[in-house]
Amino acid sequence: MGQSAVQCSCASAPRIILACSGASDVGHLADLAARELAKQGIGQMGCLAAIGGRVSGFMASVEAAAGVLVLDGCPLECGRRTMEQAGFRDFVHLRMTDMGLERGKSPPTPERIQVVVEEAAKKFSQVMSPSG
């Protein structure tokens, strides 16, 4: 986590992006898309493993976030499961394989990353907008 990862909530609570960052190609794709979304300012990338490890500061930050996006690579949905087992229910979830990206056949090309970034940004903004 870089130093810019700590944000004063005097402005507004940040939106947090988490990826399964799994070993498969779609897990890798989820990870790279999350990094690109953070780079574009859609939200701040956090560590899903910190949720699994119940790191107190990170748990508290996710609880207070303005919104949370979880990117999962494959149907195992480790990201969603990790969040739910930690007691989090209110988050936006996107699975690479629901976007026609087949596990084992979807190496993370710039084009695929772009497709995921666009879909994730759209889905996140729809849920996050006041009009819902």
Place this chain on the structure above:
Amino acid sequence: MKLIQILGPGCARCEKLKQNAEEAVKRAGIEATIEKITDINVMIGYGVMMTPAIAIDGEVKAAGRVLSPEEIQQLLI
């Protein structure tokens, strides 16, 4: 003796959280040390992504909001 750490850059909300922690300690009638942490590396070490945050005995209890004296008192019991 409890250790209460207030993590934040030192803005008005951080200061308010510190005041609330002082009030909570007073009300609870316990012995506690209240530390103000402005070192961002310490915050990162706790996994804190937003401030102000409050840690009690090394565990972050809340981040990104100012807990009331009542809420902090509950955490101290």
